Amino acid sequence: MMKLKSPPVNSLSLELLTEFAISLEKLENNRACRGVIITSSVPKIFSSGLDITEMCGKSMEHYTEFWRAVQEIWLRVYSSSMVTVAAVNGSSPAGGCLIALSCDYRIMAENPKFSIGLNEAQLGIVAPFWFKDTFVNVVGHRIAERSLQLGSLHSAPEAHKLGLVDELVPEEKLMEKAAAVMAQWLALPDHARQLTKTMMRKPVVDRLVAHREEDIKNFVTFISKESIQKSLRMYMEMLKKRKS
Numbered sequence: 001m002m003k004l005k006s007p008p009v010n011s012l013s014l015e016l017l018t019e020f021a022i023s024l025e026k027l028e029n030n031r032a033c034r035g036v037i038i039t040s041s042v043p044k045i046f047s048s049g050l051d052i053t054e055m056c057g058k059s060m061e062h063y064t065e066f067w068r069a070v071q072e073i074w075l076r077v078y079s080s081s082m083v084t085v086a087a088v089n090g091s092s093p094a095g096g097c098l099i100a101l102s103c104d105y106r107i108m109a110e111n112p113k114f115s116i117g118l119n120e121a122q123l124g125i126v127a128p129f130w131f132k133d134t135f136v137n138v139v140g141h142r143i144a145e146r147s148l149q150l151g152s153l154h155s156a157p158e159a160h161k162l163g164l165v166d167e168l169v170p171e172e173k174l175m176e177k178a179a180a181v182m183a184q185w186l187a188l189p190d191h192a193r194q195l196t197k198t199m200m201r202k203p204v205v206d207r208l209v210a211h212r213e214e215d216i217k218n219f220v221t222f223i224s225k226e227s228i229q230k231s232l233r234m235y236m237e238m239l240k241k242r243k244s
């Protein structure tokens with residue numbers, strides 16, 4: 001099991017992304033480890049997505065390093081040879097949703113206050129093509145398009161209805177259910193499951209691998225624009241105001 005632990009809201013900072021990638025690599029290289037459940041140890045939050053402070057007021061070099069780390073984590077989770085189950089035990093916007101979408105199966109706590117989705121448009125930013133491709137592969141083109149254009153965050157019941165999560169279970173049963181799903185998936189021979197997973201996911205993975213440097217350049221150019229920086233600052237202010 002891998003538990004995201006970066007209070008208060010599990011923002012995906014460069015440090016957390018780097019630790020996450022190292023832990024995944026260790027598990028991937030451990031032949032005895034055939035599956036991983038990804039969850040959070042922060043109450044009510046799976047992950048608040050990418051750490052917005054990493055994308056605000058920093059240097060081009062920093063944005064480059066940060067985006068490479070975001071790409072890396074997606075490539076590792078999405079193309080993992082292990083069975084990956086997301087036990088979504090709290091809200092999961094944007095980058096947090098991407099991690100869940102990149103797993104093989106998603107189980108969410110059935111709490112209507114928890115929400116999940118790719119809400120980038122609400123921040124005035126654009127989900128890159130590989131976020132979009134991952135989303136489309138889970139929910140289909142029409143639902144993904146509407147949800148992405150509106151930057152929707154879906155309540156747990158709504159997310160289940162749309163197919164964004166596979167199952168809802170009472171909060172106290174989440175880990176038990178995740179373990180049961182893992183056992184079901186691990187009952188199959190690894191090689192057949194792994195080859196099938198690769199067949200389904202390879203085109204999307206290959207697309208980023210082929211355009212990785214171009215994608216970093218696009219990100220750095222986009223995020224450095226003063227208009228985008230202003231949107232991000234306003235969004236952070238809104239988060240702080242909402243609190244007080």
Ligand SMILES: CCCCCCCCCC/C=C/CC(=O)SCCNC(=O)CCNC(=O)[C@H](O)C(C)(C)COP(=O)(O)OP(=O)(O)OC[C@H]1O[C@@H](n2cnc3c(N)ncnc32)[C@H](O)[C@@H]1OP(=O)(O)O
Pocket residue numbers: 008009011012045047048049050051052053091093094095096119120123125126127128218219222223236239240243
């Ligand atoms: C065509 C050109 C293409 C170019 C390609 C460009 C590609 C750019 C794409 C970039 C992709 C970005 C994806 C992302 O993940 S962006 C992040 C999106 N995340 C969010 O919108 C979530 C925001 N947070 C919340 O909604 C809430 O915090 C919460 C998760 C629901 C939790 O609510 P709660 O009430 O419990 O907690 P608070 O809101 O009080 O938050 C506690 C403190 O944490 C700070 N915070 C929250 N989220 C983030 C975050 N993502 N990054 C950094 N900091 C965050 C919040 O401000 C509070 O701080 P404070 O205690 O100092 O006030």
